[in-house]
Amino acid sequence: MPNEKIPYKIYLNEDEMPRAWYNLRADMKRKPAPLLNPGTHQPMTAEELSGVFCEELVKQELDDTTANFEIPEEIRNFYKMYRPSPLVRAYCLEERLDTPAKIYYKFEGNNTSGSHKLNSAIAQAYYAKKQGLKGVTTETGAGQWGTALSMACAYLGLDCKVYMVKCSYEQKPFRREVMRTYGASVTPSPSMDTQVGRKILAEHPGTTGSLGCAISEAVETAVGSEGYRYVLGSVLNQVMLHQSVIGLEAKAALDKYGVKPDTIIGCAGGGSNLGGLIAPFMGQKLRGEADYRFIAVEPASCPSLTRGVYAYDFCDTGMVCPLAKMYTLGSGFIPSANHAGGLRYHGMSSTLSELYHQGLMEATSVKQTEVFEAAEYFARVEGILPAPESSHAIRVAIDEARKCKETGEEKTILFGLTGTGYFDMTAYEKFHDGQMEDYIPTDAELEQYRNTLPKIG
Numbered sequence: 001m002p003n004e005k006i007p008y009k010i011y012l013n014e015d016e017m018p019r020a021w022y023n024l025r026a027d028m029k030r031k032p033a034p035l036l037n038p039g040t041h042q043p044m045t046a047e048e049l050s051g052v053f054c055e056e057l058v059k060q061e062l063d064d065t066t067a068n069f070e071i072p073e074e075i076r077n078f079y080k081m082y083r084p085s086p087l088v089r090a091y092c093l094e095e096r097l098d099t100p101a102k103i104y105y106k107f108e109g110n111n112t113s114g115s116h117k118l119n120s121a122i123a124q125a126y127y128a129k130k131q132g133l134k135g136v137t138t139e140t141g142a143g144q145w146g147t148a149l150s151m152a153c154a155y156l157g158l159d160c161k162v163y164m165v166k167c168s169y170e171q172k173p174f175r176r177e178v179m180r181t182y183g184a185s186v187t188p189s190p191s192m193d194t195q196v197g198r199k200i201l202a203e204h205p206g207t208t209g210s211l212g213c214a215i216s217e218a219v220e221t222a223v224g225s226e227g228y229r230y231v232l233g234s235v236l237n238q239v240m241l242h243q244s245v246i247g248l249e250a251k252a253a254l255d256k257y258g259v260k261p262d263t264i265i266g267c268a269g270g271g272s273n274l275g276g277l278i279a280p281f282m283g284q285k286l287r288g289e290a291d292y293r294f295i296a297v298e299p300a301s302c303p304s305l306t307r308g309v310y311a312y313d314f315c316d317t318g319m320v321c322p323l324a325k326m327y328t329l330g331s332g333f334i335p336s337a338n339h340a341g342g343l344r345y346h347g348m349s350s351t352l353s354e355l356y357h358q359g360l361m362e363a364t365s366v367k368q369t370e371v372f373e374a375a376e377y378f379a380r381v382e383g384i385l386p387a388p389e390s391s392h393a394i395r396v397a398i399d400e401a402r403k404c405k406e407t408g409e410e411k412t413i414l415f416g417l418t419g420t421g422y423f424d425m426t427a428y429e430k431f432h433d434g435q436m437e438d439y440i441p442t443d444a445e446l447e448q449y450r451n452t453l454p455k456i457g
C-alpha cells in the first residue's frame, strides 16, 4: 500500500500490538560490558543482583542472547489502556517548515504520568508483585519516573517509596502530589532516613540533592527492608528491553504503509526511550537487513556521549550500586542548577554506549535555549505541549528537515516525542521571560569529575 495517503495518526489494532519485547543485545556481535561488583570488580552474578532487584528482572538484565521476551498478558492488558501510542505524521510541521522531508513522531505522552516511563514501570511492578514482594523503592528527579511507578504500583497494590531530589521536591509540588494521589510515599533526598543520606548531608549541608544521591538512598532502603526491592527508570538493560515496545509499535505502524525511515532521532538521558525507539531498526542494521541513521540528542550542559569518556563508573553518588561501563561524565557530575531541560544523568545506558562506540549511532548536543525555541515552535504548529526532554529530539528533527529543504532531499525522519511538558511551566516561564541561560561546562570542569572515575583493571 505504499501509495495510499498516510493518515495523520497511524494506530494499530489490538492484534497488531507487540506480544514480545525485543532484546537488542541478542543481535549485537560485541556485547555491552557486564555490570561489575563495586567491591571485587568481578561481573555481578544473578545472586548478587537479586538482593537489590526482582529475580525475573535480574534474568532480563543479564540475558544478552534471548532476542524476544514474551510480554505477560497482564502487562499487555495494562498497555491496552494507553497503547498503542499514536504515531503521528507531522503534516503541519512539514508544511510550516516548507520541507520536502516527511516527519513522523511517536508520542508517548498520552497517559497520566505523561511520558514513556510507564512502559517499564508497569513491567517492573508486575515482576515485583509476582515475586510476592510488599513494595519497591526508587528515586525520581523531575518526577516523571516516580509518577509512572506510583501509577503502576497503585494498579497492582504494591507499596511505593520514592526518594525525590530535594530541589524538585520543593520546586515541583504538583508532581509530588500526583505521586501521593497514587499512594506513594515521597521523601526529599538527601534525607536523614538513610546512612548515605546522613553522610551526604553532613559533608554538604544545604545540598539540594542529585539523582545519583537519591539512587543511593533508594537502594539502601530496599536492601534494608524485608520484602522490598529497588527499581530504576532508565539506564539498565531491562528498562531498555521494556521500552522496545515504542520502537516495535512504531515499526509495525510504518510497515503498514510501506514507510521506511532514513533518520531516527531521540533524546538521551539514561538512554531508555532512545534505545527502545531504535531497537527493532537497529536490530535490522546489525543483522545487515536495512540501514538507518540514528541520532542521540543530549543537553550541552550534561553531554555524556559527546564529551564523556567510555569507562566503568559508579551509577550513583554513594557508590553502592554496581559499576557500569558507559559514556560518563563521572558520578560526581551535577549539571548546573540553571539547567531546566531534564536529561541530567551523568552516564548513559551500556548498550547505547557500546553502539555509539562501535560507530553504529551518532550523538549530538544542543543548548537549552535552542531546545525551548523548538519546543515552542512545535507546540504552536502541532498542538502538543512537549516536555523539555522530548524537545531535544524536536530540535534536531527540525534542523534535519531544514537541511532537506536546502538539499531538496525527501528524507523520512522519525523522532521520539517522549512526553508532555505540563509540569515544566517554570522552565517555559524562564524561557518566555528571557531569563533562560545556556550553560556549557568547560573542559577543565569536566576533567575534575573525570578524576573521580574508579580505576578498573
Ligand SMILES: *Cc1c(COP(=O)(O)O)cnc(C)c1O
Binding pocket: 114, 115, 116, 117, 144, 145, 233, 234, 235, 267, 268, 269, 270, 271, 272, 273, 274, 343, 387, 389, 390, 418, 419, 420
Ligand atoms: C525521563 C525522560 C526522558 C529521558 O529518559 P531516557 O531514559 O533517556 O529515555 C525523556 N523524556 C521524558 C519525557 C522523560 O520523562
